[in-house]
Amino acid sequence: MNKRTWVNLLVGAGLALVLALLVDKTSDVNHAEYGEISSLLRQLKQIDAEWNVDVLRSKTGLNASYDPVASPLPVIESLDDLLRSKTNLFWSGRGDSGARIVPLLDNYRQLMASKVELIDRFKSQHSILRNSTRYLPSAAAEVLAAGPAAERDGLIQAVDRVLVDTLVYTDTPDAGLVARVDDSIAHLRKLAKALPDATAERIAGYAAHAETVVRQQQLGDRLLKQLAVLPTARALDELADMNALEHEKLLVSQQTWRWVLVAYSAALLVALGWFAWRLVASYRLLARVNLELTRSHDELKESQVHLVQSEKMSALGQMVAGIAHEINTPLAYVKGTFEVLREQVVPVAQLAANSVQFAQMLHLPNEQRDRAQLQTVANRFDKSTREVSGSRVMDEMGQLLADGIHGIEQISEIVTNLKNFSRLDRAKVSEFAVHEGLESTLLLARNLLKNTVEIRRELAFDLPKIQCSPSQINQVFLNIITNAVHAMPAERAEPGVITLRTAREGDDMVRIEIQDNGSGIPANVLPKIFDPFYTTKPIGKGTGMGLSISFKIIQEHGGKILVDTEPGVGTVFSILLPLGPREPEKSDKAAKADKPVLLAA
Template sequence: MTIPGRERIAWAATARGIVTMLALAVVYWLVGKAGLVFSIGAFNVSPVWPASGVALAALLMLGVSYWPGIFFGGLVLCLGMGNPPLASLGSALGGTLEPVLGALLLKRWGFSARLERVQDVVALSVGAALGSSLVGASAATVSLVLWGGLEWTDVAKTIQVWWLGDGIGIAVVTPALLLLRQQRPAGFRWEALALGGCTLLGGLMVSQAGLGGDASWYRATFFFFPLAVWAALRFSPRGVAFVILLFTLCSVWSAEVGLGLSSESTVVAEARVRTLLLLQLAITVNATTGLLLAAVSAGRRDATRQVELLATAVRGLNEGVVINEVTPEGPRVVFANEAFRAMVDLEQEALLRRSPLEHMGDMDPETRQRLEAALREATPFRGQVLLKHRAGSRVHSEVQVSPVRDAGGAVTHLVSIHRDVSATQELSARLMAAERVAAVGTLAAGVGHEIQNPLAYLELNLTGATRSLGKGRAGAAEALSHLLDAQEGAERIRLIVEDLRKFSREGSDGRERVDLREVAAPALRMVRHALRDRAKLVEDYSAIPPVLGSGARLGQVLLNLLVNAVQAVPPGQAEQHTVRIRTLTAPDGQAQLEVSDTGRGIAPEVLPHIFEPFFTTKSHEEGTGLGLSICQQIVRAHGGEILVRSEPGQGSVFTILLPAAPPELPRAAEPAHRPVEQAASPARPARRGRILIVDDEPRLAQSMRLLLAPNHDVVTTTRGSEALEWVASGQRFDLVVCDLQMPGTTGMDIYDWLREQAPELARRLVFMSGGAFTPAASAFIRSVPNQVLEKPVRPEVLLATIDAALEPAPAGT
């Protein structure tokens, strides 16, 4: 039973504690009587003293407060040997001081009774077996000199015998008693019996060697070491301790029987005791070595178990783990767990000794540069990267690279932990798209009003043109005026539709140089009508550096901030409130955009939470609580930050800071494809060509035919399959204008077929799209080099695009 802390002193003072002390005194006295068998001289100094090992083990297990039991047991033992009272008292005090000092030293050094660490074996051997036993032997010898009649000339010899005898007792008996309480390892029963039998046999061999003369003792001690190694490797420190104890008992017994120490004269007995002392000293050295080997073996087993546990945990992690060895050529993969191999769909052999960069997909130049620098310089890295799947797809991964250093501080390995965030990325993209649609939906009434005005204007002018044409030549000029006005109304509708498309388009994450003032124009058109009866709109544009980013994403941020500003201002007080949009260059060179209002402001207790997802003070009809969170996410993804300051009743100011784009846009940062907004007219008229128009909307196809017919030969169809049949049958076309998304055979199918069967015509294919509404269509637009015209297409843009595509004249197909 082990009693912790200060409770041991109180426990020792109880009746049960006193009984335990008395029992300890009796045990110490009995073991001491057994040790006196080997005593020499008039003062009964023994070269083998197992009582010291019993005393130290007792104080380590029970607590130092039980020292009175050791003292009384030693005092009774000394008085029983006929020593003077004061000498007996001094010997008892020395015998008590020895285990007390040893126990205190071991406790201070963090000693563990399991003896499974090298420092524990060293502490027991040096601190207790050599250190404290020397103190106890010296104190007891001095008391014999002062009150027992021991001559000063015999002090050194007496201390030596006493010291080594006590040290042997601690080294041999204490480990056995401490480890006796530990749980016996399962299995090894027959092996344990075999070890015990070999130990007894070794002891008998030592006994027989002892009968052959003093020199045979030293050779016989070598029988012990293989047994200690066996016990250390197979049975931990517990096995070594009991082998030591058993072998020592056999040696002591054989010495008593074989040498007859008790029957010799004093001179002969002293010579024989020195022989026994040397034998026990050799066994003690071997025992200490065995315990050290057992501690090292136990530590190795623990380390192996920890490594196996770590390896099992790493293999079973859902996150991908890659361990890279740092070499002069750069990091090389030495391990990849199953989760990472599943992310890239590669076997271990295909990953080993390869650079980790070989498994990375396309990413923005800044992130790739940071990652390459971290791998090259063996420094930490954290960010989002793209991994290449063997099937050709891309896996979004959040990666954290951490260096592993050796004892000297040098980096030897890099550990990369990958977390597949593809699903999260897709969900985030959908949330962003939903928030864009929600922002536009908030302004739906105003957008509808903006469309209704030019639509009514368009209808009235078309009706007027029809009536004017009914008048014959006299109404031609009037009809032309009506048609021009109708064209202006159609252009206004086209711009509104284009703004709606910008704020609801998916997949527009390409990085390019963006002027925030250009992003502001469509956002302001979206909110202008909703703002009319709430506040005056003030536009304050100053010089601002371009930024590297996605215009659609930054437009979403600006639209959301403008919607919030509109909602913060009460209706009906337009002359009293202002919504201001301002651009300028920040003092540190960053692009700065501010959206401010003079509305109700934000309460101080609410302000710290406004960027938290789903936090909102609006009603469910006005907001979802995602807008500002997504805005912050977009701005941070662009390397910037969004700040806010607000006071209740004084309005709010939201500030966006974005780093300026580099002077020369890196080639990899350019968007893979950007739809054509305007094409320049060729310097000279293009040649006449045969053009195939494929669109599932018959009226649109007919309108384009009428537009192109004066300059080109035009063939139209509403089915993609029919167009492919015409090309397959040998009909020649110089150019194909094709809708991207159609029922049945899509424009993407037509392109894939032409690329295989008529590659020259595939290069002369111009797409038209009302919006890439599927991820596949968005990815297709980014991957092909062909022009993409967004509906509604202005006539001059269509004509210029076709003329440019027909120059130079292609070879016949």
């Protein structure tokens, strides 16, 4: 392909690429996927709010177990993973939208991880708080049971005060109640100093449980405050708002790209219309040029036919003296034969006249016959008979007539070969015996070969007939044989030899070789021997078209012509011809691709 074709292909590919890009930009947004993302965000926000309520219910004791606090966690993790995958799938490849949404999603996940950690700590803290609170009345009873009777009233009062203050604080955690609980515990510890060691030890354990309840209550308050300020709901709202905002931007951008696509498509349609108009105009011009080329091709083929015929006439012109001699020899013989016959006819004519006269007299009645005249006529008849019979005129006339017929047949054979060689035979295809064609060609070239060149034949006995144009193949044979004779100078001592070989070539071809022991073809001349009008012969001795036309003829028959030469040794022309008629399309393609094979030693 030329440069212009490549440029057109690149331009077309670029336009198609831009169109594909615009179509991709205007592809419909998957509203179902966006709706799934929004639904996931709403579910997460609802579960988050319900989780907060379950934590408070557990704090106030409304939940009998921690299952409501722990159960949302697997659901949240599943929805979070699904939200992550849906978000990445929907927003991937959509410019900066994903870059703005993914950080918000990561922030929410971090906040949710913090919330899960705080709730786990709350569960542990609240479990300790509940256990300590439940054990506190039992611990108070154990202290009172171990206390001395003398200090029982004061001890009961101090223990009850710690118990009541601690339980009140757990129900209504207030900062002022913490000091009150601490005072109650301090008063109980002071009272324990005056009591027996066993009672003091129980009071210490009881006080420690009360302090644990206070500390766990304070820790639980701090965890609830941290949970309360943890902005998971706000993070979900921000994520939902950003999804909605980017979705709106996406719809606006999509509409904009649609308008661009409409404009681009309109421009493409205009361009395609213009190109279509140019293409129609080009096809019209191409049709006109093709018509002119067809006309020129027909004229060229006609010229080629005339050129081939001219080459035939040129070859005949070069051999006309020899052919005239070949015709003149039997013609002179026939002329002499008829002159002798004219001389031999006189006694035969006399014999016939005497025979007629003698027969007429024999047919007369006896009374009308003149015996003396009859005797005279009989003597003349007898004399003529002895003359014709004694000179063997009839035998000589038969031999002369046979010789004359032979001479006429030779003339007829030469004329027939000339006629077969000179006719056009443009497309006439018939069965052709290669050996007969070679012999016919040798007969035409007999004057060139006589007394100068020896013909040797190495012919295959089972060579099949081929389908071809006989006169054209004979012309090829004559051109190559004539060139072979001219390649053997008459003044050299070595006798000239032309060897004709035939053989099968594969299953579908025959090979004809014409070998000479001439001077060979020089290396600088070999590449040009098939060029039209190229000749090494003197002006007037050759047209330079013989081998060119021969190559064209063999090529049109679907065959090949090979040349193997060695300067000073000789040349072999090998002709390969198919057995069957050529296929036009296949032959035409082969004619463009095949070239003569030239080999030089």
